[in-house]
Amino acid sequence: MGKQRVLTGITTTGTPHLGNYVGAIRPSIEASRSDSVESFFFLADYHALIKAQDPALVRQSSKEIAATWLALGLDTDKALFYRQSDIPEITELTWVLCCNAAKGLMNRAHAYKAAVQANVDAGEDPDFAVTMGLFAYPVLMAADILMFNAERIPVGRDQIQHVEMARDIGQRFNHNVAELFVLPEAVVSDDVAVLQGLDGRKMSKSYNNTIPLFLPEKQLKKAINKIKTNLLEPGEPKDPDDSTVFQVWAAFADESETARMRAEFDNGIAWGEAKKQLFEL
Known part of the structure; x- marks a missing residue:
């Protein structure tokens, strides 16, 4: 039986904290040591641009996150570790997939729908401040996954839909163009540790309640x-x-x-x- 290919993206929008280590970094590094998997880890700096418009901050975060994963034991002899923007074929594939993806599928993305609803509730135009980056985010994620024919994608429950969309996009391409892509499967663990932050809520950059590593x-x-x-x-x-x-x-x-x-x-x-x-x- 061959190795299963597992792909994990790490968004570069902040400094790693204890919650990241306990909930994601430590279990991911441990899993990558298994002889039954082929692990891919990437710094999702293109995804980061959706929320972080300052290139300097994205670059700094990329360096901090890369240093963190390596310092905490990621073995690059056993796992492929790369930066998204260093592989131009990913953005090339994104455009090819955009030309095959249905707009209606993008309309149903949770993040886009939430942004539209927030605008409607505030009395704004439905697409006020909604960028094409936010709208087309699932296509870029599909390209990340399909580029390497990853089979298993560890994600939180809020990201399951994006993996399912990547599967839909890959299936449509396979049908319309050529049988090239492995269809991915979302892997959600119910045992992921969630560390509380300084105020007792989940430790998160969004709550400004983190304890940074190092x-x-x-x-x-x-x-x-x-x-x-x-x-x-x-x-x-x-x-x-x-x-x-x-x-x-x-x-x-x-x-x-x-x-x-x-x-x-x-x-x-x-x-x-x-x-x-x-x-x-």
Whole structure:
């Protein structure tokens, strides 16, 4: 049985944070070490232009993300790691696929429909501030996938539709032009770890509540001290399963250290002490 080809895109619109590491980087790198898969990872800098109009920021983010994945153990002898914009054939294929993709299919894309609805609700023209980048985004994603005949595409639930659209576009091309493309399958894991941010919500650049990876020591300590906690006093038992401090601890500690900290919470460890130990972990 041959290896399965797995493709993962990484949008270059910010600095990697702890939530990225726990939810995506660590499991992806571990999966890439399997002898049963052929892994492709790419920096989606063309996709980034939909949200980030400053080329300097996209370039900086590309460097930070590439350095992060390599520093955290991505083995480029076992996985192909590339920048989207370095492969001109991807944009060439995007145009070819645009000439085969149905506009009605693009009209049904969740991101485009959400933007139109937001404009209607605000009393604006339905397509106010909607760029062709946003509208045609699914075709570029289809080109990313079909270019390498990727079979499995790990995505979040909000991206399933785009993989299905890539499949539809590839199938249409195979029927109308030539049987060239493998039809991809979305792979959604229900076990993806979601790390809470400084305010208790999901850690996300959108919420401005992240703890960036590789912070200098003083800035890391300051960020940890900003983690939101409740008003329970030292000596009062605390629920570890309702604590961002404990959740971050458990994401990086081994089993014995996690069990020890759970006991500390039951015994009423002070929040300041818990944060101090998290910083020193």
